[in-house]
Amino acid sequence: MSGQIPTPKGSTTLVEGIGPAKARLLSSVGLDTLEDLCLLTPTSIVEWPAQHTEGPLPSTGLVRVSGSVLAVKLVRMRGKQSRVVLRLDAGGWEAQASFWNQPWVRDRCAVGDQIELCGEARSTSKGPELLGPKIGTERDPLPAPGVLMGTYLAPKGMSGHVLAGICKQAVRLVGGQIKEPLPENLLAAGDLPDLPTAIQAAHEPRSRVAFEAARRRLALIPLLALQAQLAARRAGAEEGGGRPVQVSSELDRELRSRLPFQLTPDQQQAWKILVRDLGRRTPMRRILQGDVGTGKTALAALCSFAVVEGGGQVAFLVPTEVLAEQHHMGLAPLLDAVGIGHALLTGRVRGEERQQILRRLATGEVAVLFGTHAIFQKGVEFDCLDLVIIDEQQRFGVGQRSALMDKGKGAHLLLMTATPIPRTLALTVYGDLEVVTLRKGPPGRGEVHTRWVRGAKTRSIIPWLAKRMEAGEQIYWVCPRIGSDGDDAPGAAEARFSKLCDDERVNGFGVELVHGKVPAEERSWRLERFRRGDVGLLVATTVIEVGVDVPSATVMVIEQADRLGLAQLHQLRGRVGRGPLESWCLLVGAAAAEERFSMLIQTRDGFEIAEEDLRRRGMGDLAGLRQAGNNQEGLDQLERDLDLLLLAREVCQTDLHLARDLAMACGPLLAP
Ligand code: ADP
Numbered sequence: 001m002s003g004q005i006p007t008p009k010g011s012t013t014l015v016e017g018i019g020p021a022k023a024r025l026l027s028s029v030g031l032d033t034l035e036d037l038c039l040l041t042p043t044s045i046v047e048w049p050a051q052h053t054e055g056p057l058p059s060t061g062l063v064r065v066s067g068s069v070l071a072v073k074l075v076r077m078r079g080k081q082s083r084v085v086l087r088l089d090a091g092g093w094e095a096q097a098s099f100w101n102q103p104w105v106r107d108r109c110a111v112g113d114q115i116e117l118c119g120e121a122r123s124t125s126k127g128p129e130l131l132g133p134k135i136g137t138e139r140d141p142l143p144a145p146g147v148l149m150g151t152y153l154a155p156k157g158m159s160g161h162v163l164a165g166i167c168k169q170a171v172r173l174v175g176g177q178i179k180e181p182l183p184e185n186l187l188a189a190g191d192l193p194d195l196p197t198a199i200q201a202a203h204e205p206r207s208r209v210a211f212e213a214a215r216r217r218l219a220l221i222p223l224l225a226l227q228a229q230l231a232a233r234r235a236g237a238e239e240g241g242g243r244p245v246q247v248s249s250e251l252d253r254e255l256r257s258r259l260p261f262q263l264t265p266d267q268q269q270a271w272k273i274l275v276r277d278l279g280r281r282t283p284m285r286r287i288l289q290g291d292v293g294t295g296k297t298a299l300a301a302l303c304s305f306a307v308v309e310g311g312g313q314v315a316f317l318v319p320t321e322v323l324a325e326q327h328h329m330g331l332a333p334l335l336d337a338v339g340i341g342h343a344l345l346t347g348r349v350r351g352e353e354r355q356q357i358l359r360r361l362a363t364g365e366v367a368v369l370f371g372t373h374a375i376f377q378k379g380v381e382f383d384c385l386d387l388v389i390i391d392e393q394q395r396f397g398v399g400q401r402s403a404l405m406d407k408g409k410g411a412h413l414l415l416m417t418a419t420p421i422p423r424t425l426a427l428t429v430y431g432d433l434e435v436v437t438l439r440k441g442p443p444g445r446g447e448v449h450t451r452w453v454r455g456a457k458t459r460s461i462i463p464w465l466a467k468r469m470e471a472g473e474q475i476y477w478v479c480p481r482i483g484s485d486g487d488d489a490p491g492a493a494e495a496r497f498s499k500l501c502d503d504e505r506v507n508g509f510g511v512e513l514v515h516g517k518v519p520a521e522e523r524s525w526r527l528e529r530f531r532r533g534d535v536g537l538l539v540a541t542t543v544i545e546v547g548v549d550v551p552s553a554t555v556m557v558i559e560q561a562d563r564l565g566l567a568q569l570h571q572l573r574g575r576v577g578r579g580p581l582e583s584w585c586l587l588v589g590a591a592a593a594e595e596r597f598s599m600l601i602q603t604r605d606g607f608e609i610a611e612e613d614l615r616r617r618g619m620g621d622l623a624g625l626r627q628a629g630n631n632q633e634g635l636d637q638l639e640r641d642l643d644l645l646l647l648a649r650e651v652c653q654t655d656l657h658l659a660r661d662l663a664m665a666c667g668p669l670l671a672p
């Protein structure tokens, strides 16, 4: 190490005290170079606390104690683990601290030494202790109370304090060599310090104001990188040049006449926009958002008709097999009526059947291909793919979605979603997409009444269901869990199914069961029996949450509804009220979810519900970002830094070259 002049791209092992093991730990959270360490932003800053003088030690929070060392002992464990336990006489009471895998701590102090400790307190089975606190000695004292320090999100196995120290060292080593890549006017526009200043102030904050400015400058880096990537993708799409699909007013009329109904005013408006999009050489990048039941599928069908008329092919992509089958079955008659070839390709279509579909796809004989992401697997070649439709796109993870979008490069792209997209996400993850919204669904729908049924009233459910089925209506009975043999606890679909099968009040109408473990073929056959009305009562898990469309189903019972989220309950409820008859959604569940239930009872407006859900659970969930591994904190911050986001967007839109350079200089991206 000696003799080597560290550079920003140098390895983290150049920091004193970092060996291969620690370097690996840092690398596991994306910290590979000294520069990475410099650019890491503390999540917040706190003041060094005043001394805690009265015993005992609290069991949480940042705590500082001083006193003389009573004992210090190193315990070695199996697998290279070690723990130093330090006991301190803090002035008539005792405080304990543990240091994991820092054996050298033992040699830093001896019994009788006067020292200070400051760190996070936590409770253990043997009482509270400080976990890996900083040690201050007479020669090397801790900063005074009130001095600021950053808190760091450290990888598992490393304390925030240690990471803070590492970052500080990295800044001392190479901070001065990191240059500001942004032009001055841009910094001025955002009221931001330059990068070297920001790096210094982030890791050794002198004031809260200076830290906040530094944090914002550093936060701009991934925003710029992401916007640069979006700009590049947009430019790529434009260069790629899609095939324009022209829809004359004559054709327009003809296409619409293929639907069994008149478009609603909202659908008409959206259709106009889609026709304009399709007619451009620049491939369409459009999100169609609209609550459950607003009629998005009809627009997907019209777009497909138009593209096929123009000689192109359509990939109709959905997140689940159930939904793929549903769409295929629903649209097949419309396609057959005008002789458009179609097929269904899911993971379970294999062997000769699959080969045949692939052949017909390659020749263009299959013009509309329905399926799950299996339709973008290797070996699936289209003759002329002009339109990719992704339904219920919120169900796909962010990474998956962007991979799918890349497959359809140059093709028009229509994403459909029942979940409104918050502004920050519209500007980031969806930064290159435009949105059109269906607010009102088709008329002639019956009311949907939502009730919370509890206590003795639950006993009246089954007789009442029998009456509804007597009148020719159909019932969904939703259970949150599949359950298994002998699992009799409430909420298990298997158990509920066998109970209902044995119940003479309802079993005469036919009872069926679907859930994720029923083999797909069997499942679609059972769903079909329900759709045809051969079966009155369908017991299901949430597999039916999206897309399933049976207009004569008027009742949904949701058992253990308290186990499901607001948005999910709303989606489920969207399965009823699809015909002209009055419908009911009966929520059965614990009072813990009363707030959620009353929200559902009050409104059927999915946007309102989604907003509420957003407020409760944060944005990550809604956008499917959490599954994709992005942290919530990052998204909350995004909300806070909306102005920075807009700044980054503006920079990248006006100057793609600068954007590209920046993206290169800026390092890792925030999201795919
Ligand atoms: P979603 O937006 O949830 O995907 P769908 O496209 O499944 O909604 O439509 C819900 C139901 O409304 C379907 O039964 C569909 O046939 C019907 N529908 C759609 N548009 C119209 C319309 N303009 N007039 C009458 N019914 C319609």
Ligand code: MG
Pocket: 296, 297, 391, 547
């Ligand atoms: Mg739909």
